[in-house]
Each structure stands twice: as C-alpha cells, then as structure tokens.
C-alpha cells in the first residue's frame with residue numbers, strides 16, 4: 403500500500419513543475435533538461451509515461467509521497483531532502499520500497515488466480531456488447547455511458563433496443579431525446595443519459611467525422627463521459643494498453659485487498675498504475691468487475707468461496723455472506 407511518510411517533510415530541493423517552491427521534490431540529475439524532468443515527475447506519480455491515459459489537465463499535480471515511492475521503486479537515482487528528524491530515513495525508504503514490491507507481487511498472484519477462477523462467470527455487459535459488435539467503438543461508448551449505476555442485464559437490453567433503432571451517430575442524432583429516453587428506460591438517469599447521447603452524437607459528427615476519438619482529452623470533451631467511461635472505451639474498443647479503468651467495483655475491491663488505500667476512484671486509478679505491473683492494466687477492470695458482481699459484492703462478500711482469500715486483507719469487511 404502507498405502511504406505518506408511523515409518523517410520526510412522538508413526540503414531545499416524543488417524541481418517538479420506545478421509544485422510550490424516550499425515543497426520537497428525529486429531530482430534525477432542536476433543537469434536534466436526540463437522536458438525530461440517533466441516526464442520523470444509524471445511517471446513517478448504513477449501516470450503512464452506517454453501521458454495518454456492521464457492526459458487531461460484537470461488532474462492535480464503529483465503528490466509528493468507518491469512521487470518518492472514510485473521513483474524509488476523504479477530504481478531511478480533520487481535525491482532525498484533533509485529531514486527534521488534526521489533519523490529513520492533509510493529504514494522508511496527501504497520499508498516503502500519493500501511494501502510496493504510486495505504489493506506488486508500480491509497483485510500479480512491475485513490476477514493470475516482471478517483469470518482462472520472467472521472463466522465460468524458471465525462477462526460484464528460492456529465486454530459482452532463489444533464481443534457481439536466486433537468492438538465497434540461507438541457502440542462500446544454508448545453501452546458504457548448507459549452502464550453507469552445500472553445493472554448489467556438492464557444495460558445490455560437497453561443498448562440492444564437502442565442499437566436496433568440507431569446503430570451509428572448519424573442515425574442516433576436523428577432520434578428525438580424523448581424517443582431515446584423510451585428506448586433506454588429503465589437505465590438509471592435515463593433522461594440525462596438520453597440528452598448526453600444525442601449531444602455526443604452531434605459532437606462526434608461535427609468534430610470527429612462521426613468516429614469515436616482515440617485520446618483521453620478528446621473523449622473527456624463528450625458530455626457524460628468521465629475518466630471511467632473514457633478508459634473503458636480506450637481499453638475495450640481501441641485496445642489501449644496504457645489505461646486502467648476504475649469503477650465502483652475496482653475501487654472497492656482494490657481497497658479490500660489492501661492493494662491501495664484510497665478514498666476516490668481517481669485516487670485508486672493513480673495508485674494502481676504504481677502497484678500493478680503494466681501487463682495487468684487492461685485486465686484489471688474486467689477481472690475485478692466480474693469478481694465484484696459474483697463474489698466480492700458490496701455487502702456480504704462471499705469470502706468463504708473466494709479464490710483470492712489468502713491474498714486479501716479484507717480491509718473494511720465487517721460481515722461476509724455464505
């Protein structure tokens with residue numbers, strides 16, 4: 403798990419863009435060009451090095467504790483700031499590095515086991531639609547928008563009803579909002595979603611030639627599309643390998659397992675980029691959503707028949723189901 407280390411609280415070094423000069427920071431070499439330092443700072447904060455997965459400018463600057471953990475773990479040369487306590491720095495650094503490495507190993511073991519254990523389980527609705535529709539980016543985008551806070555069977559049925567009437571942005575933009583509402587009912591927030599869908603179709607036609615854009619910043623300009631939706635479209639439809647899609651299942655289970663210690667899905671996404679090896683990034687959503695729907699449910703998770711129980715810290719789990 404990634405936690406801040408209170409001993410390291412002051413520094414005379416500050417080089418990470420966007421940080422106040424009073425904050426401590428990380429250097430790789432004193433002569434490093436600014437562009438390289440930027441990449442190191444972003445990479446160290448757990449953002450993918452090509453920035454495609456975390457390229458929207460709305461995110462906060464890297465948190466210092468996160469930067470240090472990550473840089474240390476990646477084996478880069480790090481200049482640590484002077485500390486007020488002057489004791490225990492080496493121990494804290496070593497413990498943090500060991501902790502991240504150990505978590506990475508637990509993530510890898512759990513993902514291997516989940517991959518085997520979930521073979522007989524039903525796929526989540528969006529993956530099912532992607533499979534049936536040959537990963538059509540527009541249909542994956544629409545299904546993902548409909549799936550927010552909606553049960554999978556409802557998402558699946560509503561998506562298919564809508565696609566039977568309009569399978570492309572050009573066809574869907576011709577429908578009245580009220581017609582879309584009727585077609586997608588009873589998905590949650592169907593009125594808002596109907597408006598967002600129609601407006602999204604209009605923008606796809608006006609700005610992107612009727613195609614779904616392939617970058618995070620562009621996807622985030624579409625109404626009703628947040629990081630979760632954008633990441634899932636990039637992974638499922640566009641075969642992106644630089645993204646982790648964090649929804650409520652991924653956020654909940656990652657914390658229960660003790661992989662991360664976070665309060666929001668966005669924090670979880672950042673933390674997961676550090677504690678999960680890159681090869682697992684595209685799979686994390688599929689595996690944990692499937693597990694969350696079948697075993698590690700929000701209330702009364704069935705820990706007694708969980709394939710990864712021996713790897714789970716069960717943080718926050720008070721009662722279990724049978």
Ligand code: SF4
Nearest residue numbers: 698703705708711714
């Ligand atoms: S052991 Fe329980 S809390 Fe942990 S992943 Fe399995 S079902 Fe969830």
